[in-house]
Amino acid sequence: MRDLKPRLARITDLNHAAALLEWDQETYMPPGAAESRARQVATLRSLSHELLISEETLTLIDRAKPESEIDQDLIRVVSRDIEKATRVPSSLIAEMARASGLSKGAWQKARQENKFSEFAPHLERILDLSLQHAEALGYEETPYDALLDQYEEGMTTAQVSEVFTSVKSDLVPIVRSISEAPDLSDSAVRGDFPLKKQWDFGLEAVKAMGYDMNHGRQDVSAHPFSTAFSITDVRITTRSDAKFFNPGFFGSLHEAGHAMYEQGIDMQLEGSPLADGTSLGMHESQSRMWENLVGRSRPFWKHYFPRAQQAFESTLGGVDMESFYRSMNAVAPSPIRVEADEVTYNLHIMLRFELEQDMLAGEIKVQDLPEQWNDRMESWLGIRPNDDSEGVLQDIHWSLGAIGYFPTYALGNLMSVQLFNAACDENPNIISEMESGQFDSLLSWLRENVHQYGRRKSANQILKDSTGTTLSSEPWLNYIRTKFGELYGF
Amino acid sequence: MRDLKPRLARITDLNHAAALLEWDQETYMPPGAAESRARQVATLRSLSHELLISEETLTLIDRAKPESEIDQDLIRVVSRDIEKATRVPSSLIAEMARASGLSKGAWQKARQENKFSEFAPHLERILDLSLQHAEALGYEETPYDALLDQYEEGMTTAQVSEVFTSVKSDLVPIVRSISEAPDLSDSAVRGDFPLKKQWDFGLEAVKAMGYDMNHGRQDVSAHPFSTAFSITDVRITTRSDAKFFNPGFFGSLHEAGHAMYEQGIDMQLEGSPLADGTSLGMHESQSRMWENLVGRSRPFWKHYFPRAQQAFESTLGGVDMESFYRSMNAVAPSPIRVEADEVTYNLHIMLRFELEQDMLAGEIKVQDLPEQWNDRMESWLGIRPNDDSEGVLQDIHWSLGAIGYFPTYALGNLMSVQLFNAACDENPNIISEMESGQFDSLLSWLRENVHQYGRRKSANQILKDSTGTTLSSEPWLNYIRTKFGELYGF
Numbered sequence: 001m002r003d004l005k006p007r008l009a010r011i012t013d014l015n016h017a018a019a020l021l022e023w024d025q026e027t028y029m030p031p032g033a034a035e036s037r038a039r040q041v042a043t044l045r046s047l048s049h050e051l052l053i054s055e056e057t058l059t060l061i062d063r064a065k066p067e068s069e070i071d072q073d074l075i076r077v078v079s080r081d082i083e084k085a086t087r088v089p090s091s092l093i094a095e096m097a098r099a100s101g102l103s104k105g106a107w108q109k110a111r112q113e114n115k116f117s118e119f120a121p122h123l124e125r126i127l128d129l130s131l132q133h134a135e136a137l138g139y140e141e142t143p144y145d146a147l148l149d150q151y152e153e154g155m156t157t158a159q160v161s162e163v164f165t166s167v168k169s170d171l172v173p174i175v176r177s178i179s180e181a182p183d184l185s186d187s188a189v190r191g192d193f194p195l196k197k198q199w200d201f202g203l204e205a206v207k208a209m210g211y212d213m214n215h216g217r218q219d220v221s222a223h224p225f226s227t228a229f230s231i232t233d234v235r236i237t238t239r240s241d242a243k244f245f246n247p248g249f250f251g252s253l254h255e256a257g258h259a260m261y262e263q264g265i266d267m268q269l270e271g272s273p274l275a276d277g278t279s280l281g282m283h284e285s286q287s288r289m290w291e292n293l294v295g296r297s298r299p300f301w302k303h304y305f306p307r308a309q310q311a312f313e314s315t316l317g318g319v320d321m322e323s324f325y326r327s328m329n330a331v332a333p334s335p336i337r338v339e340a341d342e343v344t345y346n347l348h349i350m351l352r353f354e355l356e357q358d359m360l361a362g363e364i365k366v367q368d369l370p371e372q373w374n375d376r377m378e379s380w381l382g383i384r385p386n387d388d389s390e391g392v393l394q395d396i397h398w399s400l401g402a403i404g405y406f407p408t409y410a411l412g413n414l415m416s417v418q419l420f421n422a423a424c425d426e427n428p429n430i431i432s433e434m435e436s437g438q439f440d441s442l443l444s445w446l447r448e449n450v451h452q453y454g455r456r457k458s459a460n461q462i463l464k465d466s467t468g469t470t471l472s473s474e475p476w477l478n479y480i481r482t483k484f485g486e487l488y489g490f
Numbered sequence: 491m492r493d494l495k496p497r498l499a500r501i502t503d504l505n506h507a508a509a510l511l512e513w514d515q516e517t518y519m520p521p522g523a524a525e526s527r528a529r530q531v532a533t534l535r536s537l538s539h540e541l542l543i544s545e546e547t548l549t550l551i552d553r554a555k556p557e558s559e560i561d562q563d564l565i566r567v568v569s570r571d572i573e574k575a576t577r578v579p580s581s582l583i584a585e586m587a588r589a590s591g592l593s594k595g596a597w598q599k600a601r602q603e604n605k606f607s608e609f610a611p612h613l614e615r616i617l618d619l620s621l622q623h624a625e626a627l628g629y630e631e632t633p634y635d636a637l638l639d640q641y642e643e644g645m646t647t648a649q650v651s652e653v654f655t656s657v658k659s660d661l662v663p664i665v666r667s668i669s670e671a672p673d674l675s676d677s678a679v680r681g682d683f684p685l686k687k688q689w690d691f692g693l694e695a696v697k698a699m700g701y702d703m704n705h706g707r708q709d710v711s712a713h714p715f716s717t718a719f720s721i722t723d724v725r726i727t728t729r730s731d732a733k734f735f736n737p738g739f740f741g742s743l744h745e746a747g748h749a750m751y752e753q754g755i756d757m758q759l760e761g762s763p764l765a766d767g768t769s770l771g772m773h774e775s776q777s778r779m780w781e782n783l784v785g786r787s788r789p790f791w792k793h794y795f796p797r798a799q800q801a802f803e804s805t806l807g808g809v810d811m812e813s814f815y816r817s818m819n820a821v822a823p824s825p826i827r828v829e830a831d832e833v834t835y836n837l838h839i840m841l842r843f844e845l846e847q848d849m850l851a852g853e854i855k856v857q858d859l860p861e862q863w864n865d866r867m868e869s870w871l872g873i874r875p876n877d878d879s880e881g882v883l884q885d886i887h888w889s890l891g892a893i894g895y896f897p898t899y900a901l902g903n904l905m906s907v908q909l910f911n912a913a914c915d916e917n918p919n920i921i922s923e924m925e926s927g928q929f930d931s932l933l934s935w936l937r938e939n940v941h942q943y944g945r946r947k948s949a950n951q952i953l954k955d956s957t958g959t960t961l962s963s964e965p966w967l968n969y970i971r972t973k974f975g976e977l978y979g980f
Contacts, residue, residue, distance in 0.1 A: 013534070017533075
C-alpha cells in the first residue's frame with residue numbers, strides 16, 4: 001500500500017486541480033482565457049486518466065497488501081475504476097468527444113432557432129455512439145444498464161424502472177388533483193429581495209445547518225454548483241434573483257447539501273479516490289434533503305421566518321408565516337425542468353428516462369421525438385410546450401452525450417425521503433431541533449450513515465445499512481401525498 | 491516538432507495549473523485547506539519536473555526538426571532547462587527542501603523573538619547546501635555565478651559586481667546629500683484614502699496603461715503579486731492602506747507592469763515554455779518602469795492629479811500637484827527594504843548581494859553577520875537598525891534557500907531606465923502622451939522590443955538589441971541625480 005497510495009493521491013490531486021480550474025472558469029476567470037483554460041483542464045484530466053490506467057498503477061495494485069478495511073475498499077473501487085476506464089477503446093472516447101463537441105454547437109443553434117431538425121442528426125449520432133459505449137462497457141440485461149451505471153453505480157435499469165413506474169402511476173393523478181384545486185398564491189416569495197441581504201441570509205442558514213466555512217466558501221456563478229478540491233475545501237456557488245426569493249435561497253441550501261456530504265467524508269480517505277460522493281443519486285439525496293425536506297418545511301421556518309421578516313422587511317413585514325410557507329411550496333406545472341416544483345420535478349425526469357430507453361431500443365425514431373415529448377408532457381402534466389425550445393430542446397445534457405444521467409435526479413429525491421425518515425425514526429428530536437434552528441442530530445446521522453463512507457459503500461449498500469430497505473418509491477410518495485394533500489386539500 | 495510541442499504544452503499546463511492553485515491559496519482558499527493544497531501544488535510541480543526530464547522528452551527533442559526560428563529557440567531553451575534540472579541530484583534537491591522547511595520555521599521564530607542565534611545554524615546549512623548546489627550546477631568563475639544564473643540567466647557575478655560598485659560609489663554620496671537637505675514632507679500622500687476609491691482609481695490607471703482586463707483581473711491578497719496562467723490570463727493582486735496612498739496605488743502599477751509583460755508575449759508562444767518572462771531582472775524592469783518612471787513622474791500626474799483630487803476630495807482637495815508629487819517622492823532612509831524609496835532601494839539590495847558573496851566565500855562568518863549588516867547600513871544609509879528583526883532578520887528569502895535572488899531587484903531598476911530612455915529616444919512623444927493619460931507609444935515599444943519575445947531572448951540580448959548597450963549603471967544614476975537633485979537641491 002505504501003507505494004500505491006501516493007500514486008493514487010497524485011491521480012486524485014490532478015482531478016482536484018482540474019476541478020479548481022473549472023471552478024475558477026465559472027467564477028473569476030477573465031473572459032479571454034477560455035481557450036487556454038480548456039486545454040489546461042484537458043491536460044490534467046488526460047494525465048490523471050493515463051496515470052490511472054498505466055501499467056505501473058496496475059502493478060502496484062497487484063502487489064498491494066491491504067492492511068485495513070479501507071485499504072480493501074480502496075483496491076476494490078480503484079480496480080473497478082480502471083476496469084471501466086480500460087474497457088472503452090480510446091478511439092471510441094475520441095469519437096465521442098468529437099461528436100459531442102459538434103453536437104453541443106448544433107444544439108445551441110437548434111434551441112435558439114427552435115429547429116429540432118438541426119439537432120436531430122447529431123442526437124442520432126450520440127445515440128449510436130452511446131450504444132457502442134454500452135457494448136464496450138458491458139451489461140447484463142440492456143445497454144441502458146451500462147450507461148446508467150456510469151452515474152449510479154450498481155443500480156440497474158430494471159430496478160429504476162420498477163420504482164419509477166410506481167411513482168408515475170401515483171404521481172400523475174396527484175398532479176391532476178393539484179391542477180384542479182384552487183391555486184396557491186406564490187406572491188409572498190415574489191417582490192423585493194435585495195441581493196446582498198439574500199446573500200447574508202442564505203449564508204447564515206447554511207452555516208447553521210453545518211456547512212463549514214473553514215473548509216468551504218460561497219461565490220457567485222451563472223449556474224449554481226458545488227465542487228470539492230479535497231475534504232478540506234468544498235465550495236458552493238449561488239445566483240439570486242432580486243425579485244424572487246426561491247432560486248437564491250433554495251439554491252444555496254441545495255448546494256450546501258452537496259457540499260456537506262463531501263465535507264463529512266472520513267479524513268482517513270483524504271487524497272484518495274474514495275474521497276468522493278458514492279453516486280450522483282446519493283449526492284442529490286443530500287442536496288434535495290436540505291433544500292426540500294428541511295428548507296421547505298414548517299419546522300424550519302418556525303425559526304427562520306422571523307429572521308426572514310427582519311432581513312426583507314419591506315416585502316415580508318406584512319406577511320404571515322403560513323402564507324410564506326404556502327408560497328414557497330406552490331405547485332405549478334411548467335414545461336421547463338429546472339423551474340419545476342417538488343411535485344412535478346420527478347415527472348420531468350421520468351419523461352427523459354423513458355424517452356432515452358425508447359430511443360436506444362429503436363422504439364422511437366429521433367424524428368418523432370418532439371411529438372412524443374409533447375404528448376407525454378400533456379398526458380402527465382397537463383401542459384403542452386409551445387415549441388421545441390421549451391420542449392425537447394431545453395436541456396444541454398443529451399448534446400454532451402450524457403445518456404443515463406437524468407434518472408439520478410429522481411433517485412436522489414426518492415432516497416432523500418428514505419434517509420430522512422430513517423434519521424427521524426432514530427432521532428425523534430430532529431424536527432424539534434429544526435424548530436429552533438438546530439440541525440446537529442440530522443447532520444450527525446447523515447455523517448454517521450452516509451457521508452463518512454465516501455465511495456466505500458454503494459448507494460444501495462448505504463440505503464440497506466441505514467434504512468433496512470432498498471430503493472423505494474413509497475416513502476417519497478407518502479411525503480408528497482401528506483405535504484401537498486394538506487396544502488391542496490386532496 | 492509535432493510530437494514535442496504537445497509534450498511541452500503538457501508540462502507548461504501543469505506549471506500553470508500549479509500557479510492557479512497558488513493564486514487561489516493567496517486570494518480565496520478557505521483557511522482549513524492549506525495542507526491539502528500544499529500537497530496538490532507539490533504533485534503538479536513534481537509531475538511537471540518528471541515529464542520535463544523524462545527519457546521521452548529527451549527523445550522527442552533529439553528527433554525534433556525545427557521548422558522556424560521559434561522552434562529553434564524552443565529547443566535551445568528547453569534543452570538548457572533540462573540540463574539544469576538534471577545536473578542537480580535529486581538527493582540534494584530533497585535535502586534543500588528539507589533544510590529550507592526547517593529554516594523557514596526557525597527564521598520566523600528568530601525574527602519574532604529578535605534572536606539571530608536561533609537562525610544562524612540554519613543559515614549556515616543553507617549556505618553549505620547552496621555551495622553544493624552551485625557545484626552541481628557548474629560555473630565559470632565563482633559559485634555565485636551558478637546561483638545568480640538560476641534567476642538571471644546569462645548574467646555573471648563579475649558583470650553585476652562591476653555595475654553595482656559603480657552604483658554604490660555614486661549613490662552613497664547622493665543619499666548623504668539628501669539626508670543633509672531639508673526633508674520633503676510626505677503629508678500629501680498621508681490621510682484618508684478610502685479603500686474602494688483606491689481600488690477604482692488604481693484600476694482606472696492600470697487599464698489606461700494597457701493592462702488588459704479581458705485577459706486579467708485584480709484581487710486582494712496579503713502581499714501583492716502578479717501571476718500568469720497563460721498569455722491570455724495574467725492576474726494581479728493588491729493591498730491598500732486606508733491612510734497612505736503609496737502602497738496600494740504604486741503596488742497596482744508595479745504588478746500591472748509585471749502583468750503587461752506577460753500579456754504582451756507573442757501568442758505563437760502560448761502554451762510553450764517560451765511564454766514567460768526571460769529573467770527576474772527583466773521582469774522587474776517592467777514593474778519598476780510603470781511604477782516609478784511613469785507612475786512617480788510629473789507628466790503622469792499632470793493628467794491624473796485632477797482625477798485623484800476628485801476621487802480623494804477630502805484629503806487632496808486643498809493640495810496642489812507639486813506638493814503631491816514631492817510627497818510621493820520623499821526619500822527617507824529606513825532599515826526596511828520593502829518600505830524603501832526609489833533612491834535607497836538599490837543600496838538595500840547591494841548590501842545583500844555583498845553579504846551573500848562574502849558569506850559564500852567564507853569571508854564573513856554567519857555569527858558576525860548582524861554586525862556586518864548594521865555597520866554597512868550605517869555607513870551607506872546613515873541609519874543603524876534598532877535590532878536584528880529590522881536588520882538581518884527582516885527578509886524571508888535566505889531562509890527559503892534563495893541565495894542569488896536579491897540582485898535581480900536592482901538589475902530591474904537599472905534596466906528599467908535603460909529601456910525607458912531608449913523608448914523615449916525613439917518616441918519623443920511618450921512624455922507628452924503621458925501628460926494626457928496616453929501610454930500607447932511606450933507600451934508598443936515595450937511589446938516590440940521586450941514583451942513579444944518571452945524567453946526567446948535573454949535579458950542581455952534584449953538590452954543589446956533595443957538599447958545598443960549592455961547592462962549599465964549610468965542611465966539609472968543620471969535619472970536619480972536629475973530627479974532627486976531637483977527635488978532636494980543638490
